[in-house]
Amino acid sequence: MSDVPDPKAPPNPEPGSGPDPNSAPEPGSSPGQPDETAADNKAGSWGAALLTTFTTVFLAELGDKTQLAALLLAAQSGRPAIVFVGASLALISSSLVGVLLGRWLAKVLPPQQLERLAGLLMVGLGLWLGRQAVLNLAPLPDGLPLG
Amino acid sequence: MDLALLTSTYATVFLAELGDKTQLAIVTISGTSPRPLAVFLGSSLALVLASLLGAAAGGSLSTVIPTNSLQLAASLGFLIIGIRLIVRSGPIKGSGEPTDL
Numbered sequence A: 001m002s003d004v005p006d007p008k009a010p011p012n013p014e015p016g017s018g019p020d021p022n023s024a025p026e027p028g029s030s031p032g033q034p035d036e037t038a039a040d041n042k043a044g045s046w047g048a049a050l051l052t053t054f055t056t057v058f059l060a061e062l063g064d065k066t067q068l069a070a071l072l073l074a075a076q077s078g079r080p081a082i083v084f085v086g087a088s089l090a091l092i093s094s095s096l097v098g099v100l101l102g103r104w105l106a107k108v109l110p111p112q113q114l115e116r117l118a119g120l121l122m123v124g125l126g127l128w129l130g131r132q133a134v135l136n137l138a139p140l141p142d143g144l145p146l147g
Numbered sequence B: 001m002d003l004a005l006l007t008s009t010y011a012t013v014f015l016a017e018l019g020d021k022t023q024l025a026i027v028t029i030s031g032t033s034p035r036p037l038a039v040f041l042g043s044s045l046a047l048v049l050a051s052l053l054g055a056a057a058g059g060s061l062s063t064v065i066p067t068n069s070l071q072l073a074a075s076l077g078f079l080i081i082g083i084r085l086i087v088r089s090g091p092i093k094g095s096g097e098p099t100d101l
Helices: A043-061 A065-077 A080-108 A111-137 B003-017 B021-032 B036-057 B067-088
Strands: none
Touching (some): A043 B067, A065 A080, A065 B003, A080 B021, A080 B036, A111 B021, A111 B067
């Protein structure tokens, strides 16, 4: 066996790097979704969804208790690479759980109701995050029963 | 590879993340977006990058990044997304709507 790459190999070995409808029998994707055919003019919205999710989750995750746990483990063990791999695998798993849960909810709930619930949840999360950040930026004086 | 450290990190972080606000946000975005793969990739990248920053900083992340200001920006983003979703879902019909926020 040699290390020379096979010249007959397809030039696009990465799955999902191109919208090829013939060679994409993803087991998880539901068949009969019409937006598979309109992949070209929706490429922008794919990137937008990626960017929105990335920004939202990244900003929300900074200073989170998971990060604190990872920091603690990294500091205790003195082996940050292993801590990083373990934490990354766990976070990817948890984001997969979240995405699957969201898709399941989208199946069982009518879209309007789901959007309203999601909106209320987002507003609640925003208020809670904002309160936390404001309290950290400008701590209340002692004695106030709000902490 | 230190397998014990790897699995203990995995278990700690996974359990800490279950039901966390970040995961709730992912559920929300995934439920209302027709692009679950993009949501999965985006959230995974964000979480891995955040944990890379955490592991690299080793305890002094708030001296490198203004985490509180960024979280304030994140909360504004959450509010905007949430209000947009509520507006998009239309007027509230009936009276059985849970409004206990």
